[in-house]
Amino acid sequence: MSKEYELNSIDAFRTRLAYLKMTDDMQPDTYLSLVANKQIGITGFKLKLKKFFGHLDRTYLGPKWQKKSRDERTDGIGFVEKVGSHIHSHFAIKSPANAYLWNMKINTEEIWNKICPSGTYDVQLITARWGLTGYNTKEQKRDDYDWHDQVVLLRDFAT
Structure with a gap:
C-alpha cells in the first residue's frame, strides 16, 4: 500500500463511518457480490467490474446508456x-428504475458469466442498509486495506 493512503486507526475508523453514511444516504436497493474465483489482481478485477456495470446499464437503459444522466444509471459503492x-x-447499488430483483438476478448471471466465466455472484434485496454496509466494509478494519484501490464508486466508471 502506498504511504499516501495509509491511515492511522482513528482516521480509518472515521473513513469507514463516512462510507457507512455515504452508502446509507444513497438509499441502495440491491446487494450484489461478484467473485472472480481466480487470481486476476485488483486492476484486472476492476476492469471486469467496469465492463459488468456498463453491460448492466445497457441492458436496462438501451444502447445509448452512456448518454443517460448519472441519476438514471446504476449507482453504488463497492468494496x-x-x-x-x-x-x-x-x-450496495441503487438500480435503474426499471430493474427488479428477479430480472437483476437473471441479468447478473448472464453478464457476469460472459465477463468472468469462472466467477460467481449473489444478488439480494437490501432490507437493512447499516447491517449490510457493516458487512461490506468489514475488511477495512485490516491494517493492509488499500483505501484507494479497494473502494469502488460506480460514478468513477462513468464515461
Whole structure:
C-alpha cells in the first residue's frame, strides 16, 4: 500500500463511518457480490467490474446508456476484498428504475458469466442498509486495506 493512503486507526475508523453514511444516504436497493474465483489482481478485477456495470446499464437503459444522466444509471459503492487470494467485491447499488430483483438476478448471471466465466455472484434485496454496509466494509478494519484501490464508486466508471 502506498504511504499516501495509509491511515492511522482513528482516521480509518472515521473513513469507514463516512462510507457507512455515504452508502446509507444513497438509499441502495440491491446487494450484489461478484467473485472472480481466480487470481486476476485488483486492476484486472476492476476492469471486469467496469465492463459488468456498463453491460448492466445497457441492458436496462438501451444502447445509448452512456448518454443517460448519472441519476438514471446504476449507482453504488463497492468494496473489494481478498485481493491476494480469493478476490471478490460487495456492492450496495441503487438500480435503474426499471430493474427488479428477479430480472437483476437473471441479468447478473448472464453478464457476469460472459465477463468472468469462472466467477460467481449473489444478488439480494437490501432490507437493512447499516447491517449490510457493516458487512461490506468489514475488511477495512485490516491494517493492509488499500483505501484507494479497494473502494469502488460506480460514478468513477462513468464515461
